Amino acid sequence: MARLVVVSNRLPLGDNPSGGLVVALEDALRASGGLWVGFSGEPVETPGDALEFHPGARFERASFDLSATDFDAYYLGYSNSVLWPLCHGRADLMRIQPEHLDGYRRVNARIAELLVPHLQPDDRIWVQDYQLFPLASELRRRGVTAPIGHFLHIPFPGPADCAALPNPAELFDWLSQYDLLGFQARRDLSNLTESARQLSRIEPLEGDRIRLCGRDLRAGVFPIGIDTAAFIDEARSAPDEDRMRSLTGAQMMIGVDRLDYSKGIPQRFRAFQLLLEQNPDLHEKISFLQIAPPTRESVEAYRDIREETEHLAGRINGQFATVNWTPIRFIHRPIPRNVLAGLYRQARIGLVTPLADGMNLVAKEYVAAQDVSDPGVLILSRFAGAAETMTEALIINPHDPTELAEAMARAMQMTANERRRRHAVLLRDVSEHDVGWWSAEYLATLG
Numbered sequence: 482m483a484r485l486v487v488v489s490n491r492l493p494l495g496d497n498p499s500g501g502l503v504v505a506l507e508d509a510l511r512a513s514g515g516l517w518v519g520f521s522g523e524p525v526e527t528p529g530d531a532l533e534f535h536p537g538a539r540f541e542r543a544s545f546d547l548s549a550t551d552f553d554a555y556y557l558g559y560s561n562s563v564l565w566p567l568c569h570g571r572a573d574l575m576r577i578q579p580e581h582l583d584g585y586r587r588v589n590a591r592i593a594e595l596l597v598p599h600l601q602p603d604d605r606i607w608v609q610d611y612q613l614f615p616l617a618s619e620l621r622r623r624g625v626t627a628p629i630g631h632f633l634h635i636p637f638p639g640p641a642d643c644a645a646l647p648n649p650a651e652l653f654d655w656l657s658q659y660d661l662l663g664f665q666a667r668r669d670l671s672n673l674t675e676s677a678r679q680l681s682r683i684e685p686l687e688g689d690r691i692r693l694c695g696r697d698l699r700a701g702v703f704p705i706g707i708d709t710a711a712f713i714d715e716a717r718s719a720p721d722e723d724r725m726r727s728l729t730g731a732q733m734m735i736g737v738d739r740l741d742y743s744k745g746i747p748q749r750f751r752a753f754q755l756l757l758e759q760n761p762d763l764h765e766k767i768s769f770l771q772i773a774p775p776t777r778e779s780v781e782a783y784r785d786i787r788e789e790t791e792h793l794a795g796r797i798n799g800q801f802a803t804v805n806w807t808p809i810r811f812i813h814r815p816i817p818r819n820v821l822a823g824l825y826r827q828a829r830i831g832l833v834t835p836l837a838d839g840m841n842l843v844a845k846e847y848v849a850a851q852d853v854s855d856p857g858v859l860i861l862s863r864f865a866g867a868a869e870t871m872t873e874a875l876i877i878n879p880h881d882p883t884e885l886a887e888a889m890a891r892a893m894q895m896t897a898n899e900r901r902r903r904h905a906v907l908l909r910d911v912s913e914h915d916v917g918w919w920s921a922e923y924l925a926t927l928g
């Protein structure tokens with residue numbers, strides 16, 4: 482079987498990687514033998530000129546270093562201040578700087594340079610996400626003919642957003658050098674087709690085949706999942722539920738997101754405020770726990786979203802809190818995974834309201850964590866990739882506070898029968914399409 486080489490922005494180092502993606506890729510890497518290549522994690526003064534190999538029983542890992550200048554340009558700059566906002570419909574937040582695009586190209590070229598000496602003739606290469614769009618073209622330039630696939634974890638931009646890139650045609654030139662382009666949702670595949678068509682870069686061929694910039698390849702939808710069985714166990718064996726109950730016995734509503742402007746956190750706070758204004762009977766009956774660990778804090782837009790969120794939570798609590806009830810608890814720190822699983826299980830409502838999101842794994846984790854005999858209700862934004870399959874959630878438009886507040890009220894009143902019926906359908910989807918299914922489907926298509 483061909484060896485699998487995975488390349489991602491970040492290499493999961495450490496002994497106890499808990500993310501579903503890491504586990505799934507580990508399984509795939511173990512099955513065929515493999516190598517996982519990625520950034521070591523912290524910029525260094527003088528980056529080494531070779532990959533550094535880390536011993537591991539199951540498969541090989543190899544990291545590369547980045548200088549602070551390269552990290553700023555490639556990661557904070559072009560990846561997270563141009564591509565991330567663009568792909569999440571926030572072209573207004575882009576900070577286009579030519580030296581960042583240069584750095585993005587330079588780092589991708591360097592990764593290719595470091596990787597090529599370690600490639601074997603029958604390898605197949607799987608590149609993850611938007612930080613590495615140009616990697617295949619840099620590998621091809623260095624003579625690599627192996628199958629190379631790409632999976633995009635975030636949304637693919639439509640024509641209006643693509644037009645806001647400094648050089649839109651270049652994106653399609655990069656993508657054309659892969660053999661398989663994988664997307665989270667049908668929405669993304671149709672955005673690719675539409676955006677490339679407007680630039681006259683695409684000819685549809687049979688089935689999943691396309692001709693992009695003159696090169697034939699395949700493009701498909703592979704919705705990512707979680708390690709469902711493991712998460713169910715985690716939630717069942719989570720710390721004692723009763724001790725975490727609030728003083729008033731209020732029902733809990735939970736949100737869990739990196740503190741990112743794409744996740745719609747201020748919108749859900751405002752909807753919660755409206756719910757409390759319109760439903761005095763719910764005071765002391767519902768309390769909202771928002772966990773939002775910090776992320777990319779050296780990017781300006783992330784400092785702004787932190788301020789906005791803290792301000793709103795403070796204002797809403799000031800307006801409604803009583804001596805034994807705090808309407809919003811806002812935790813700006815990461816919480817251990819097993820505690821998180823237990824919190825999901827206790828929460829009567831799981832609130833997932835991104836304005837744009839590739840998939841959203843929190844929606845799937847919330848479903849997996851529920852007690853099947855008395856499950857909670859998932860409220861899910863129609864702009865999450867997850868909404869294409871998780872149609873038994875209460876699907877809402879996060880921009881509309883009235884609709885969102887009504888969904889919260891409806892979830893509070895929903896009968897146990899209806900909750901069980903909806904949950905059973907959602908759980909079947911999350912169990913059948915777990916992360917192992919995702920990597921197996923993708924790799925079978927890559928061939």
Ligand code: GDG
Pocket residue numbers: 634635705737738739772773774814815816817818821838839840841842843844846
């Ligand atoms: C990108 C795409 C796509 C969050 N806070 C804590 C914590 N988390 C964990 C969650 C979940 C993960 O982080 C977040 O995953 P999401 O899918 O929700 O979002 P992104 O980070 O934006 O991921 C997304 C994903 O890639 C995979 O393709 O679904 O659309 O944007 O697992 O549980 N985990 C712990 N403590 C926290 O405080 N332990």
